[in-house]
Amino acid sequence: MNASHLIGRCFAPKFLLAALAVVLPVTLQAGVTIRILGDSDVGAGGKWMRAVCQEWAKKTGNTLEYVNRPKDASDTLRQCQQNWAAHSPDVDVYMIDVIWPGIAAPHAVDLKKYYTDADLKQFFPRIVENNTVKGKLVSIPYFTDAGLLYYRTDLLKKYGYSDPPKTWEELAEMAKKIQDGERKDGKNDFQGFVFEGTASESITCNAVEWIYSFNGGSVIDPDGKVTINNPNAVKALDNAKSWIGTISPKDVTTYGEDDARNVWQQGNAAFMRNWPYAYSLGQASDSPIANKFDVSVLPKGGDSGKNAAALGGWNLMVASYSKNPDVAADLVKFLASPEIQKRHAVDISLLPTRPELYKDSEVIGKNPFFAKMLDVLNNAVSRPSTVTGSDYGQISAAIYQNANKVLNGGESGQDAVVNIERVGKQILQ
Amino acid sequence: MAKEIDLYARQKRLAWFLVTPAVFIVLLIVAYPLIQVVYTSFFRAKLDGSVEPKFVGLDNYANILADPDWWSAVRVTLLFTVFSVGIEAALGLGVALVANSKFKGRTLLRVAVLVPWAIPTVVSSQIWRWMFNQIYGVVNVIMVSLHIVPETDKIAWLAAPATALPVIIAVDVWKTTPFMSLLLLAGLQLIPKDLYEAASIDGAGPLKKFFSVTFPLVLPTLLVALIFRTLDALRVFDIFYVMVQGQAGLQTMAVYNQIQLILFGKSGYGSAVSVIILLIIMTFVVLYTRLSKTSFE
Numbered sequence: 001m002n003a004s005h006l007i008g009r010c011f012a013p014k015f016l017l018a019a020l021a022v023v024l025p026v027t028l029q030a031g032v033t034i035r036i037l038g039d040s041d042v043g044a045g046g047k048w049m050r051a052v053c054q055e056w057a058k059k060t061g062n063t064l065e066y067v068n069r070p071k072d073a074s075d076t077l078r079q080c081q082q083n084w085a086a087h088s089p090d091v092d093v094y095m096i097d098v099i100w101p102g103i104a105a106p107h108a109v110d111l112k113k114y115y116t117d118a119d120l121k122q123f124f125p126r127i128v129e130n131n132t133v134k135g136k137l138v139s140i141p142y143f144t145d146a147g148l149l150y151y152r153t154d155l156l157k158k159y160g161y162s163d164p165p166k167t168w169e170e171l172a173e174m175a176k177k178i179q180d181g182e183r184k185d186g187k188n189d190f191q192g193f194v195f196e197g198t199a200s201e202s203i204t205c206n207a208v209e210w211i212y213s214f215n216g217g218s219v220i221d222p223d224g225k226v227t228i229n230n231p232n233a234v235k236a237l238d239n240a241k242s243w244i245g246t247i248s249p250k251d252v253t254t255y256g257e258d259d260a261r262n263v264w265q266q267g268n269a270a271f272m273r274n275w276p277y278a279y280s281l282g283q284a285s286d287s288p289i290a291n292k293f294d295v296s297v298l299p300k301g302g303d304s305g306k307n308a309a310a311l312g313g314w315n316l317m318v319a320s321y322s323k324n325p326d327v328a329a330d331l332v333k334f335l336a337s338p339e340i341q342k343r344h345a346v347d348i349s350l351l352p353t354r355p356e357l358y359k360d361s362e363v364i365g366k367n368p369f370f371a372k373m374l375d376v377l378n379n380a381v382s383r384p385s386t387v388t389g390s391d392y393g394q395i396s397a398a399i400y401q402n403a404n405k406v407l408n409g410g411e412s413g414q415d416a417v418v419n420i421e422r423v424g425k426q427i428l429q
Numbered sequence: 430m431a432k433e434i435d436l437y438a439r440q441k442r443l444a445w446f447l448v449t450p451a452v453f454i455v456l457l458i459v460a461y462p463l464i465q466v467v468y469t470s471f472f473r474a475k476l477d478g479s480v481e482p483k484f485v486g487l488d489n490y491a492n493i494l495a496d497p498d499w500w501s502a503v504r505v506t507l508l509f510t511v512f513s514v515g516i517e518a519a520l521g522l523g524v525a526l527v528a529n530s531k532f533k534g535r536t537l538l539r540v541a542v543l544v545p546w547a548i549p550t551v552v553s554s555q556i557w558r559w560m561f562n563q564i565y566g567v568v569n570v571i572m573v574s575l576h577i578v579p580e581t582d583k584i585a586w587l588a589a590p591a592t593a594l595p596v597i598i599a600v601d602v603w604k605t606t607p608f609m610s611l612l613l614l615a616g617l618q619l620i621p622k623d624l625y626e627a628a629s630i631d632g633a634g635p636l637k638k639f640f641s642v643t644f645p646l647v648l649p650t651l652l653v654a655l656i657f658r659t660l661d662a663l664r665v666f667d668i669f670y671v672m673v674q675g676q677a678g679l680q681t682m683a684v685y686n687q688i689q690l691i692l693f694g695k696s697g698y699g700s701a702v703s704v705i706i707l708l709i710i711m712t713f714v715v716l717y718t719r720l721s722k723t724s725f726e
Contacts, residue, residue, distance in 0.1 A: 074675075074692060077692070078691045078692060081476060081477060081691065082691070084477060085476050085477055103477070106479060107477070183581070188581060189564045189565070191564070198674050198676075199673070199674050199675040199676045199677065200674050200675055249563050249585065250563060250585030250588050251562065251563035251585035251586070251588040252588075253585075253588045253676075254558075254585075254587045254588055254673065256674075259562075262565075263564060263565075268564065389479075390475065390477060390479050390694060393692040393693050394693050397675065397688065397692060397693070401675060401676075401677045402677075404675075404676060404677065405677045405678075408588055408589055408676075410678065
């Protein structure tokens, strides 16, 4: 590449930007078409987001086309990557998972120029940090997520328990007792504990929680050292294996989020590990378990273990291939604004990315469990995505295939950590 | 004489002129991508362009052939292909024979038979996935009410390869037998009726008629149908992907390819996988065309 090319590359965007600044007021008023790849129809998120996006369109005089993302996170990433590899201008705004900023960074507009430092301080600093790759603000936190333990308050009381389990051992014991009791009463399909065990990103989140809760580390530490091969991690995986066929159905290893929720919400499980979205659905007036359950932090792995919650959540990014990045950024600012986030929390119980909203009486009034969430979010454990960047897919696949295999009885926990370690070392070498 | 040559040359020119657009389109949509894939397969490259492509020769191929997951994918795909295509051909021929005979409601049967094939695979796979759910799946409910399995120990069909693979094959058979029977029905209808009349005069029974008239004459159609179905089955992706996601020991070649290429973003390695799959499929095509040539002659 010669010098004139370099100069051309550096100056062309600036020139375009200056030109854009001149015509911008006109283009903004003219109304353009913005396409957003938004939340899926699993749960209430998709419908809600679609309606709010249309509100924005009406308010600003632009046209909005809403595209549902696939229900599975891995599928969504594949769709995003296909668009990005093709430099496609078809989608302007993407809703991206908290683990993707490293992958998305080359394809994103730096959103810093649309926010002041004071604006950004109103978000959870950890998520903003997570979304910043080499100084570039890749995405704005839209809602956050953390793994929760759902438990049936009525059944705990019926079987003589006053508090949710503190450790996984306690959970197994309680789940067994409740399951046996309920089955004796003729509910043959009753399960002690359901969770997401299918070989996809879903079980990666669960496995990271199990391992961290047993003091087994976070698979790869932030310095890039692969830590998964340790006795505590093995213990965590073998412990999960012991649930299969005792307190969890054998085919829990094929369950995604909604498969687990289906069993839970029909009243057929004592405990469930899931994301916060299941809360408002479970409390809906037509739900058989409305007002019969509560949530808590996930149990520790033994008395010396830790409470762990996988950090989830979704962020909004503007693709650098968008033809109208400024208009697209306006949509992002709208969706992440305190007003919209508050409605998001009140309407469908999604967790705001602004700590101030956890003190809002209306938000807490609708979702009493949010009061506990600040603590859970402080305990959140990240999946090893920042350190692996665009190779995260490989380490996640290694975790989900091996964890799923352990649960299916295909290999021991020891074999699993060795296999995951090998992939981790390959990526980071 | 001179005029004749002139005419021939003009016709030849016209022929070239007429065929050029088609040749151009074939080059554009078949040859170019194919060459591009083969070319990429010699590089270490990422799909999102995050690393500079580096020429690695045959390294990608060597790594694939050394990967036990790849060989597991080959095994799963071949098992799936042999059983699903075999069962579909047998059942398809049966259904076609019934649909070809004259009886009341024949049209209704022909339409009804096509329903499974008309449902998008992703939708029907998801429905079957629910039907095979351990707790609320209808299959287990039926088996419990027939006292085949105890209510406390329902079968977790999709949780292990040993039960999941037969289930997936069964779903594919349910879905694709109509396609098979439709193709074979077309073949059966081409058989001249007078052959059967002649066979009857010669005193042939129904079995003799089937083996001496129907089967040899429907064989070319059957081979074409088998080629189609085998190629489809070797590329199978959707049924597996919906029903068992990324479960170890249940990946097909196409799922393996998709994971490497899209999820991991390894465009060089993924292209090499595509080339190997292409070679495997081509082997089957050559085998079948050899077979069909000998049977036609």
